[in-house]
Amino acid sequence: MQIYQTKCGDSPFKELDLHKIEVSCASCSLSELCLPRGMGPEALEKLGNIIKRSAPIQRGEMLYRAGEEFKGLYAVRSGLFKAFVTADDGEEQIVGFFLPGEMLGLDAVETQVHVCSAVALETSSYCAVPFTKLSEVCKEIPELQNQLFRIMSRELSSENQMLLTLGKKNSEEKVATFLLTTSTRFHKLGYSANEFKLTMSRQEIGNYLGITFETVSRVFSRLQRNGIIKVNRKVINITDMVALKNLVSGCAG
Amino acid sequence: MQIYQTKCGDSPFKELDLHKIEVSCASCSLSELCLPRGMGPEALEKLGNIIKRSAPIQRGEMLYRAGEEFKGLYAVRSGLFKAFVTADDGEEQIVGFFLPGEMLGLDAVETQVHVCSAVALETSSYCAVPFTKLSEVCKEIPELQNQLFRIMSRELSSENQMLLTLGKKNSEEKVATFLLTTSTRFHKLGYSANEFKLTMSRQEIGNYLGITFETVSRVFSRLQRNGIIKVNRKVINITDMVALKNLVSGCAG
DNA sequence: CGCGTCGTTGAAGCCGCTCAATAGATGTGG
DNA sequence: CCACATCTATTGAGCGGCTTCAACGACGCG
Numbered sequence: 348m349q350i351y352q353t354k355c356g357d358s359p360f361k362e363l364d365l366h367k368i369e370v371s372c373a374s375c376s377l378s379e380l381c382l383p384r385g386m387g388p389e390a391l392e393k394l395g396n397i398i399k400r401s402a403p404i405q406r407g408e409m410l411y412r413a414g415e416e417f418k419g420l421y422a423v424r425s426g427l428f429k430a431f432v433t434a435d436d437g438e439e440q441i442v443g444f445f446l447p448g449e450m451l452g453l454d455a456v457e458t459q460v461h462v463c464s465a466v467a468l469e470t471s472s473y474c475a476v477p478f479t480k481l482s483e484v485c486k487e488i489p490e491l492q493n494q495l496f497r498i499m500s501r502e503l504s505s506e507n508q509m510l511l512t513l514g515k516k517n518s519e520e521k522v523a524t525f526l527l528t529t530s531t532r533f534h535k536l537g538y539s540a541n542e543f544k545l546t547m548s549r550q551e552i553g554n555y556l557g558i559t560f561e562t563v564s565r566v567f568s569r570l571q572r573n574g575i576i577k578v579n580r581k582v583i584n585i586t587d588m589v590a591l592k593n594l595v596s597g598c599a600g
Numbered sequence: 601m602q603i604y605q606t607k608c609g610d611s612p613f614k615e616l617d618l619h620k621i622e623v624s625c626a627s628c629s630l631s632e633l634c635l636p637r638g639m640g641p642e643a644l645e646k647l648g649n650i651i652k653r654s655a656p657i658q659r660g661e662m663l664y665r666a667g668e669e670f671k672g673l674y675a676v677r678s679g680l681f682k683a684f685v686t687a688d689d690g691e692e693q694i695v696g697f698f699l700p701g702e703m704l705g706l707d708a709v710e711t712q713v714h715v716c717s718a719v720a721l722e723t724s725s726y727c728a729v730p731f732t733k734l735s736e737v738c739k740e741i742p743e744l745q746n747q748l749f750r751i752m753s754r755e756l757s758s759e760n761q762m763l764l765t766l767g768k769k770n771s772e773e774k775v776a777t778f779l780l781t782t783s784t785r786f787h788k789l790g791y792s793a794n795e796f797k798l799t800m801s802r803q804e805i806g807n808y809l810g811i812t813f814e815t816v817s818r819v820f821s822r823l824q825r826n827g828i829i830k831v832n833r834k835v836i837n838i839t840d841m842v843a844l845k846n847l848v849s850g851c852a853g
Numbered sequence: 854c855g856c857g858t859c860g861t862t863g864a865a866g867c868c869g870c871t872c873a874a875t876a877g878a879t880g881t882g883g
Numbered sequence: 884c885c886a887c888a889t890c891t892a893t894t895g896a897g898c899g900g901c902t903t904c905a906a907c908g909a910c911g912c913g
Contacts (some may be wrong), residue, residue: 432764435848440764448757454760455755463760482749484743493735499752500709506759507707507716511685513766514810518869550894557767557868564893580878580892595688773900802860812902817861831909833860860909871898878891883884 355502371395380421380448380548382476382494389489397480403472410451410465410473417455419477424446426471427546430463441555442506444468444547446532450498469546496497513557521556522566523594525575541585569587616703624648633701633788634675635729635747643741650733656725663704663718663726671790672730676700679724684807694808695759697721697800699785703751722799766810774809775819776847779829783838786812794838800815 354405372383372395372445383391383429401424410421413433422426426446442463445451455461456478457596486491512524534540549560556563570576577584621742626644638646663674664811666686674681692773695716698704708714709731765777769811787793798805802813802820809816823829828844830837838844 403643410726416740423852424672432760434768438768440767442760442763454753454756457750457757458753460801462757471900482742482746485745486739489735489739492745496735496748496752498705499749500711502753502756503707504710506756507695509799510695510766511638511761513763514693514807515687517692548890552741554767560892562869563710563873566868568893801858813860814862815901818901821861846910854886854913856911856913858909858911861907863906864904866903867899868901869900870900872896874893874895876891877897878889880889881887 353440373397375424376433377422377424377448381490382450382498384494385402385486386494389582390490393488394490394491397477397484398422399475401473401475403470406467406469406499408466408467411455411461413463415461415463417459417461417478419453419475419479420453420481421451422474422476423449423451424474425470427470428473429468429547429555431466432463433536439554441551442509444555447536450502453499453502492582514550518556518558518562519566519569520564521558522552522570523591525552525556525583527591527595530588541588543583545581545583557578610843616695625651627827628677630675630677630701635703635744635751638744639720639747644736645741646741647744648728651675654726654728654729656723657720664708664714665717666714668714670705670712670714670731672728672732673734674704674707675727675729676702676704676720677725677727680773681718681724681726681801682720682721682804682808683718683800685716692807694804695762697808700789706752721804742747743758747831763827767814771809771811771815772819772822773848774811775805775816775823777838778805779836780844780848783841794841798835798836799832 373391374390375381375383378391383394385392401600403425409559410428411417423445425447425481428451429441429452430443431439431447433439439458445465445485450467451465451473452461454463481491481495482532485495506519514526529543529545530540531544547555553560567576567578570579570591573590575585575587575594577586610688624636624645625631625648626641628634628636631637633642637645639647647849657680663681664670676698678700682694682705683696683698683704684692684694686692699716704718704726705714707716732747738748753794765774767784774799782798783793786796800818806813806816820829820831823844824831828838828840828847830839
């Protein structure tokens with residue numbers, strides 16, 4: 348069953364394709380995690396009218412690059428994305444991994460220019476949400492406005508936790524925090540909390556956590572020796588969740 | 601000239617004092633930096649009707665604590681605040697310093713519970729903005745809704761830059777970034793970009809930057825030896841702005 | 854003046870980084 | 884199906900930047 352739209356041109360913001368109604372927000376399995384949360388049917392239709400689903404995109408394809416004009420938000424439908432800022436010397440800092448139901452591009456609303464870049468880490472799909480239109484619809488649907496406030500607030504909150512992780516934790520605590528957070532997020536999507544595949548590379552995990560990939564690898568090995576996890580390439584198995592949580596002295600997220 | 605309200609009880613959210621009209625948003629010198637930015641006179645009055653100015657509060661007084669119920673946002677009117685998250689082991693991570701015109705509490709919108717705590721670092725004053733009412737007024741004044749989106753977006757953007765600073769920079773770059781950012785923010789408030797007083801302690805600067813206060817002190821001394829800044833207790837003088845900027849390899853903010 | 858807090862500076866140690874070698878996985882073409 | 888190249892991951896050895904621990908000086912405040 349093909350649930351994705353057919354090819355829709357270079358930019359999903361260029362024009363709206365009315366065929367998408369068949370795959371509107373109302374029928375989306377992620378609606379309770381995403382923008383539509385808590386909205387009624389007529390509101391859902393209004394929202395669906397401005398949103399455009401993408402065809403699947405490949406690993407390495409970019410949603411947007413730093414410096415590009417901001418056109419709208421992106422809601423992850425399937426797959427995995429990373430967002431990163433680039434320093435003047437070209438060095439990158441990954442600021443987040445984005446799972447289905449999560450929203451990308453919120454940080455560009457103020458400047459109207461993307462300061463991050465976003466790229467797919469595996470074959471993925473998304474919904475494009477033109478921000479001007481979204482903000483129009485928000486006037487008519489207060490519940491949507493509030494949901495957008497909540498989404499931005501949640502992002503702020505999780506970034507605050509990340510500042511704590513980067514600023515105060517050692518490498519073991521960082522990795523443990525990352526594993527726990529990832530486990531929780533997968534679980535909320537209906538997947539196992541104990542076994543999951545880390546699509547991103549060790550390099551990307553390390554970059555995100557402010558440590559080198561060698562250190563990530565060493566901590567994984569140590570946690571495995573201590574019987575807390577089992578590592579099989581990209582597949583992680585949490586065998587002692589309690590011990591893992593004990594390693595995380597300070598992650599409220 | 602006393603421009604502050606008289607004492608207004610324990611919680612500024614408890615009841616509205618109509619006397620405050622004389623110090624409404626319309627007459628506030630910060631209106632172009634704060635919530636009212638870009639709003640017309642009638643919108644300003646609506647906004648002013650739900651906002652309550654605080655009396656001055658002393659150094660050490662708290663706006664809110666982690667775990668408390670979220671009632672609304674706080675806009676800094678004068679002075680300086682810090683916000684921090686607390687780890688399970690009691691360790692704190694400062695997630696931001698807040699100058700006049702800036703907004704506190706945005707990260708609690710989703711959970712309706714504060715995850716950060718906020719405290720005044722010097723005698724300060726603020727405006728309390730009940731969030732439920734604010735969100736009501738947003739329905740009537742689209743420009744206010746958009747301004748709130750922008751403010752949250754800006755906060756996200758600056759936290760992304762902070763993740764880069766914490767994750768990728770060495771201590772010298774961190775301190776240089778902090779000095780530059782602080783300089784820029786003071787300048788936007790109409791103060792000198794080259795000379796300013798750091799009200800926060802070395803301890804707090806180090807906490808914010810993920811380094812120890814001894815390291816902050818050492819970097820200050822080194823920058824002074826190199827003729828880039830002059831340090832006199834809490835007063836910083838940037839004597840070579842170009843050199844300082846060159847130290848910051850990767851701060852786009 | 855005495856006390857506590859804050860800031861500076863020095864000395865030593867450690868955690869994570871750098872550099873390097875190796876193995877395993879993946880992909881490609883013959 | 885295998886040879887080969889490439890990329891990722893693991894592990895080790897040594898180094899260095901930052902932390903830790905400690906002493907001392909400068910203020911501010913009672």
